[in-house]
Amino acid sequence: MKDTDVRQGTLALMVLRTLDVLGPLHGYGIARRIEQISGDLLTVNQGTLYPVLLKLTQEGSIGSEWGASENNRKARFYKLTRQGRKQLQAEARFWEQTTTIMERFVAAKAEDLQ
């Protein structure tokens, strides 16, 4: 698995989760939330978010419509679709399992592995 694949995969999950929790948001909003939540751990360019948004749209996980932003400018708002919600659940479960397994391995002492 290439580095970009991982990042795109995780980024997609973060986008879905953000939209799930906060409801419809525009691109900038999504980027800000992800930054806030991940702290400074995720130092990617905000722009890389857009190809991910496109991919999710093409897959039918999110939809978008035009609306007014806080400062009354026209902005594209993304929101989770029903299929996106399903995908989020499935992927969240997958990540939980993966992280649990990885945690155990990382935390395991030498004798546990023998």
Add this chain to the structure above:
Amino acid sequence: MKALRRFFRRLTSWTTSARDEEFLRAEFDDHVAMQAAEYVRDGLPPEEARRQALLKFGSVEAIKESYRDQRSLPLLDTLARDTRHALRRFRKNPVFTAAVVLTLALGIGGNTAIFGVIESVLIRPLPYPDAEALVGVWHTAPGMSAADPRMNCSPSMYFTYRDENRTFQHFGVWRFGVAPVTGAGEPELSRALMVTHGVLDALDVKPLLGRWFSQADDTPASAETVILTHGYWGRRFLGDSSVIGRTMIINARPHTVIGVMPESFEFSRNAREPELILPLRLERPRSLGTFAFQGIARLRPGVTLTQANADLARMLEVWLRSWPSPRGLDSAVFLNARFAPQIQPLKQEIVGNAGTMLWVVMGTLAMVLLIACANVASLLLVDAEVRGPELAVRAALGAGWRRIAGQLLAESMTLGLLGGALGLGPAYLGLKILAAHGPSTLPRLNEISFDPWVLAFAFGASLLSGALAGIIPLAKYARPPAAALRTVGRTFSQTRERHRARNTLVVVQVALALVLLVGAGLMIRTFQQLRAMQPGFTQPETIHIVRSSIPETVAKEPARAMRMWQEILDKIAAIPGVTSVGLAGQVPLEAQLGFRNRQRLDAERPTLEGRPRNTSVEMRLIAPSFFKTMGTRIIVGRDFTWPDLYEHRHVAIVSDNLARAWWGGPRAALGQRVRESSIAPWREVVGVVEDVYDDGVHVPAPEFAYLPALMDRHLVFDNEFVLRGATVAIRSERAGTESLLGEARNAIWSVNGRQPVFSFVNTVGQLYDQSMARTSFTLIILAIVGGMALLLGIVGIYGVIAYAVSQRTREIGLRMALGARPATMLPVFLRQGLLLAAIGVGVGLAAAVGLTRLMSSLLFGVAAVDPLTYAAVSALLMAAAVLASYVPARRAMAIDPVEALRAE
């Protein structure tokens, strides 16, 4: 599922691409603006806030690029761009484009049409369920007749195979026949298919109404039944579904209609589809019997042809042991016949040798397409040459050579597709014409249709020819930049290497054209030879033929039936415009409609050494003046007379070739004696007539024995025998007209109103044309194709010479300025054109010797390597080459030196 949805979104994204791009920019602008606003709130000055925001966003262009790549399919984008570019270039060069596209359209169209025929006739399975399991059951018996060792089935074989086989799921035998239908409406002779139980079961086509024949229907002495075909049901009963259970009078006996076949049911797959299906009701025979039936079987699942043939070989042993030889025939005849099985797929039996003709036609059309591709490649080469500097500069500026190659290929493929699209018109038209006017001897003609496979073929052929035409300029001009740049600015020089490709193309074109023209020439010679043959009858277009029959219910006694025939002949002879009337079992060439009467004949004393005493001949029963009506020359002796018939005189007339085979010549044959079996009387040969080409002039004339239409004993029959179903031949200038047919029919009905009359075709001339149909069809196609090839070849030579002249304008001007006379320039270019043509002709002759051998089965009276044809075609091509070079070469002479030197 997700991936698929995404793929389609990407595939269709071009529909929204312009708008998407705009939205994306707006979205990015918003994003940066919001981030900047936030930084301003954090206390940064606006300038710095915007800079930071942009930095944070990352490279807008890079993101856009990655966004675009995700949005659509990049490969498709490039392709679309190249295609658009190509189309734009074509619009700027309409003449060039039209020339290329039209050339390709003709080539692709022609190939597509013929592929449509091949697909329908040869490739598509027969329209029966699991058609692969259907086979025709044949035998070979080289000991019976060395010339035509194929033997079909006898009734005893039917019973043996039916009871003993281990490999057939269903088995039955059938033959074509005619069935006189009387009763309601006009009496008529219907085309009938006579089958045993098992034939329809093998074909497995369910009836539309009613049921198939049961074993009981096929048993003698049970109630008689009939099944109607869809066409007959529609014509005679107007599609009335209450027809089941009704009674029809066939052969003067009541038959109950038990079923109607669906419209899709076809049997003969040519113009002579049966109308009625009747059970054969074979009696258990008393002997090995006569071979008059065709066998058909459906193999059990998993059984191979080899296994089936082995099974048949085993059953042949059983058969030879189980039945006695027929009365009057020596059993040694059967033991020495060397019967062997020959089971073959039903499709092969139906398609027959039509395959050769179709493949030859397809091959020639493929060659035309190749010539067309060569022409297009030649045009593209010139085009690429003109663009050479442009391409080289682009390559030097960093365009990958793959990219340039891709573009060149996209151009030629687009041309190919345009040509193919335009070619669909002619292809569709051609297919329709072929289906409507193709030779009626071509089987499955009515199944020809324009289906997805044909479309796929056209698409494939378009891409292939586009690629083929594009590959040569590609190899020359899409190469690494350093090499390409070197050619820039050298337009003046005339390097050998530059023209090698085009010269090669011209040579290939001339060679292909020669092969095609030789093919066409050979067909013309074949046609001439066929036309020059004396067929054994004269002016067939003035012989009208009518079939009729006198069943036992009308005239039980043979002599009475014969008198009725004579009365009918007299009445018809009295019709104005009729010069002569004859009566025979069938007339020459009628055998191709499916009737044949091959019988054994013994000679009492063959005088030639080593000739067998018996042979298989075509036996024809005739009445007096048949030969006179047909125009068949009596070489020695006399025609039959009416007293010969009524007094049961034991006389016979034989054909010239039979007389030569047994007695060394016509004269020696007179007074010799022949008979059909040991219980038939010896008959004295009273006349010898010229050979009649009964199966068409392309097939050797069979040996004939003519016997009187009324005899005391015939073959193995004990009692008086008369010809009941017969063809009346009417020699008249009015042959082929409805009025003559009407008057002839009235004459027949005035003698007997219950007698059915039928006219399969109008004149012997039509039969003659039918027998030539395959040759004339191939001839016409090859002539068209050869003409196209010649034209394309001329255009090719012309193009090369004209281009050479235009390239060397300056050189010519220089020479003339230095004192060369215009006339000296002419031979320079003529020589170039002729040299190319000569090499092409040389290569073509070698290829033709190899390739024309493939069509030797279509030729008649001319060898595949026919010096005259080869010489004539070579001369024609050289003459065309002179013409094609002369016209542009003359232009070189007309060059004004001043203009030419100023041109560069």
